[in-house]
Amino acid sequence: MKHVLTVAGSDSCGGAGIQADLKTFSALGTYGMSAVTAVTAQNTTGVLMVQEMPADLVAAQINCLFDDITVDAVKIGMVSSSEIIATVAGCLAAKGARHIVADPVMVSKSGHQLLQPAACATLIELLLPLADVVTPNIPEAEVLINGSINTLADMKQAAREIYRLGPKHVVIKGGHLAGEAVDVLYDGRQVELFAGPRLATRHTHGTGCTFAAAIAAYLARGFTVKEAVRAAKAYVTTAIAHGLPLGRGHGPTHHFYALYKQAGVLPE
Ligand SMILES: Nc1ncnc2c1ncn2[C@@H]1O[C@H](COP(=O)(O)OP(=O)(O)OP(=O)(O)O)[C@@H](O)[C@H]1O
Ligand SMILES: Cc1ncc(COP(=O)(O)O)c(N)n1
Numbered sequence: 001m002k003h004v005l006t007v008a009g010s011d012s013c014g015g016a017g018i019q020a021d022l023k024t025f026s027a028l029g030t031y032g033m034s035a036v037t038a039v040t041a042q043n044t045t046g047v048l049m050v051q052e053m054p055a056d057l058v059a060a061q062i063n064c065l066f067d068d069i070t071v072d073a074v075k076i077g078m079v080s081s082s083e084i085i086a087t088v089a090g091c092l093a094a095k096g097a098r099h100i101v102a103d104p105v106m107v108s109k110s111g112h113q114l115l116q117p118a119a120c121a122t123l124i125e126l127l128l129p130l131a132d133v134v135t136p137n138i139p140e141a142e143v144l145i146n147g148s149i150n151t152l153a154d155m156k157q158a159a160r161e162i163y164r165l166g167p168k169h170v171v172i173k174g175g176h177l178a179g180e181a182v183d184v185l186y187d188g189r190q191v192e193l194f195a196g197p198r199l200a201t202r203h204t205h206g207t208g209c210t211f212a213a214a215i216a217a218y219l220a221r222g223f224t225v226k227e228a229v230r231a232a233k234a235y236v237t238t239a240i241a242h243g244l245p246l247g248r249g250h251g252p253t254h255h256f257y258a259l260y261k262q263a264g265v266l267p268e
Helices: 017-027 055-066 082-094 117-130 138-145 152-163 207-220 225-241 257-263
Strands: 003-011 031-042 047-052 073-076 100-102 169-172 181-186 191-196
Touching: 003 017, 003 055, 003 207, 017 031, 017 207, 031 055, 031 082, 055 082, 073 207, 082 117, 100 117, 100 207, 117 138, 138 152, 152 169, 152 181, 152 191, 181 225, 191 225, 207 225, 225 257
Parallel strands: 003 031, 003 073, 073 100
Antiparallel strands: 031 047, 169 181, 181 191
């Protein structure tokens, strides 16, 4: 079995962050490990409180895993400060980490800032060049290019511009545009589109985390980036289709639908 590490924030309601990543890793047949960068108190309606972990504790979590266990892929989610970003980038570079998927988390679906605005430059400078795949949503891509994205053509152009910042592949997620949910992959040569139906649901908490974690799990299992993005898109679409109507806000995606169905624990 392959081993995948998530470096991200903890989401107490289990829909996004570390919790979404670990569920995704398990659902996709990989062994999940974590380095917690921050603890958030959040539910489906919003983020109430955030406590960053000390940078040396973040470093210790990452280093002790690489010193003991083969890490086949790494997913990076919420890394809120310049100090934490520099620490994570330094540790991963020093350990020669492979298959790095960086999800440049900036603002939660409920509107809470998860990246300090001053840390954005550090994310661009230190994290993007380390990434095999970077997976901004549309508002994040707009910040990275300092421009606006309203159409599929804008997404393709933005993917090219973000590629110039150093990642080996760019996937811009189309969850925030209207129409079909189309994700755009650029590998420095070609643009590929991954389209899926737009599902009419508000239970989309953690879709971006789930998608990036799935790409990391598939890369660990030996898929090419293109194959991993295709498979991750199928995985997140199913997880959204069976999203759980928990709480009063955006409920989480469902990671184990097929398994639970087979086990007979879901109502018909
Ligand atoms: N309503 C929807 N129906 C189908 N697919 C969707 C929908 N919303 C998002 N997706 C897909 O989910 C994945 C994540 O995209 P999205 O743009 O929502 O990321 P995100 O904003 O980073 O998510 P989050 O911040 O909630 O973790 C993409 O593959 C996108 O196409
Ligand atoms: C710890 C953590 N990481 C990431 C997200 C983004 O997910 P979403 O945009 O669905 O709120 C989040 N809410 N919390």
